[in-house]
Amino acid sequence: MLDVLLSTHTGSIVSLSSSERCFSSHLSSCMPLFSMRLLKDGQFSQLDALAAGQVTIDEKPESQSIHFSAFTGYGGLAVVARISRLNADTLAWTLEISNKTGYLIASVDYPCLTVADDLQDCGGESAIFYPRVEGVELTSVVKRDPDTEAVDLNREFQSMYPGHMPMQFMGYYNGREGLYFASHDIFGTPKVIEAYATDFGIRLGFRACHAITPMSEFKQPYPVITSLTGGSWYDCAELYREFIETSGMELPRKLYQNKTLPEWYHRSPVVVIFPPRSIRGTGYTGPNEFFPYVNSMKYLDELAEQFQTPILSLLTYWEGSAPWCPPFNWPPYGGEEVFHEFLAAMHERGFFVGLYGSGLNWTDKSLLCPEFDKTDYRIENDLIQSMCRWPDGSHCAVHYPGIRDGYRMCVACDETRRFAREQIEKMAEAGVDFIQYFDQDHGGLSWPCYADDHPHPAGYGRWATESMRKLYKDINASIGKKNPDCVIGTEQSASEYFISDLPFNDRRAISAYRLGRPVPAYEYVFHEYANSFLGNLNGSDRAFPVAQNPQLLCYLLTEGFVAGSMLCVNMKSGGELHWEWGMSWIVPGPNQKDVIECVRNFNALRTG
DSSP: OOEEEEOTTTOOEEEEEOSSOBOBOTTGGGSOSOEEEEEETTEEEEEEGGGEEEEEEEEETTEEEEEEEEETTOTTEEEEEEEEEEETTEEEEEEEEEEOSSOEEEEEEOSOEEEOOOBGGGTOSBEEEEOSTTOEEESOOOBOOTTTSOOOHHHHGGGEETTTOOSOEEEEEOSSOEEEEEEOOOSOOOEEEEEEEETTEEEEEEEEOOOBOTTEEEEOSSOEEEEEEOSSHHHHHHHHHHHHHHSOOOOOOOGGGOOSSOHHHHTOOEEEEEOSEEETTTTEEEEOTTOSGGGGHHHHHHHHHHHTSOEEEEESSOBSSOTTOOSOOOSBTTOHHHHHHHHHHHHHTTOEEEEEOOOSEEEEEESSSTTOBOHHHHHHTTGGGGBOBOTTSOBOEEEETTTEEEEEBOTTSHHHHHHHHHHHHHHHHHTOSEEEEETTSGGGOOOOOOOSSSSSOSSOSHHHHHHHHHHHHHHHHHHHHHOTTOEEEEBSSOOGGGTTTOOSOBOOGGGGGGTSEEOOHHHHHHTTTOOOBOOOOTTHHHHSOTTTOTTHHHHHHHHHHHHTOBOEEEEOGGGOEESOTTSOTTSOOOOHHHHHHHHHHHHHHHTO
16 A cells, blocks of 8 residues: 655655555655746746745545645745545645746646665666656666756756657656656646656656746646556556556557558658768768769669668758758758659659658758858848747747757747748648658657747746647648648657657657666557657767677667667668768768668568
8 A cells, every 4th residue: 555644844745655665765854745936027936845834734534635825925825735545556646726926837846756765876776767768767867956956948858748758657666566656647738857866865756837827726637646566667657558548648549440641651661861962971061972862762772672671761961951950941952853753763662752850940040051041031021029938038049069050939929830831731742751840849849938929828838739739730631631641750759749640750769878778668658559760870879889889780770679660770872771870971880781681570570
């Protein structure tokens, strides 16, 4: 049975335990039951339950209500935290807030759960499941104090759901028993999902961006769940899958029943990534041996024969504007005629074509191709009004070293949505099969915007994820009329809130190795609904230098195959398969025979 003991003075969690184990840190009573970030006049302030001048607890047989009031400096603020027993092993946590203040409550973290710091790398036996990318098992965590550090909204994007975090559950376990900790939210509320060390233990948290306006009442529309479970991430994922499939969250039909997906999706083509211009590692950005595009056909034909499978070519650096310089992608580099020639040749063979994009961003200047400059265009058309703004009113300027300078665009603004629709519609009308337009919008995330003159509340909240999902649905409806075999996707597997609209994506599981041990939790929960492809493997050499790991690509192909991904390879000059997209072509590639044999055998298994 899972029991919670609260401090009668502060409402803090003293212990969260079963008959077998106490999960909370012995210092957890030093931590507040909730914390919140408030915003006024462009400045954030931090407040938590320990600042309440009055705390009362109402005990009932199957629930507890903790009332907090008399916050110094925040007159008119009152909070009621509720804990309800759903069954012997499960507790549900909800919150109600009366915000009769002049502050916007930007985010709320509840319950503030601190578990014991007994992870394996520190001599303990526990591990933490963390839902970054598609899931990673942590055996150590970094230490930080989020309540005293400066607010870094850019950093928080790395921990944002829906985005880099495609799911909303964590786990804490030791091989025998575990604690499931999850936000059972089907509404797409943005959250910063965190796991880090403090002086009091390891902090697990869902900091939900509710954007509670001044002089308003708020009731959390979903519970956060703590539940006893088994001793591995699988046990936690099983509980989460049960929630997903019984909660009413929007999901597509399972793949074997889904008649809306194009025929090519079910044929499991191997994705081959290459650029029609540039020579990686030299700084040269002009046309290469794959341009005109049909020049690549001799290599693609050979690979298709060796793999014994259809090919989906995914073109990088194809944009006629400049590489990675949204929003103007179309027309293709070299013009539409040479691209259509390639597209026709691919379709004639029963092959498919995909294109990258760079998502909801604005480019002033390309740093790869300096001749591309849209600064004057932005100024003349007053497009700065459509850019996201930080809380202090400044625009969200973005500098991608060596790539571009520009801004993040607000998804709620008409101009942002118009640019995305127009560009994608042109690609679909041309006959393109797959459009990874939302590359760099990881998992389908929407950028926060605090503008007070945009068509949304002046804080980051559900409006952002709802606007993003509506954009995806509008685009799918539009291109479905022009090219029903075309699908759209994003960088990283789609967050669960967007999975119905983004069925095919660039998986990027390699990035999880920077944190811990990647595990295929996303596939465990969602593989019946969508299959991503292995991705461009960018960064794999930094995780596992190929000089010391000559079978790295075969290993990554194996990991992807076991996880259920469609397979993907990167092609460099001479039609040679390379380790990853970002690596210099001067570096010798992997053993071609081994890689080809891996792909051929794995894809034969995938297709029966």
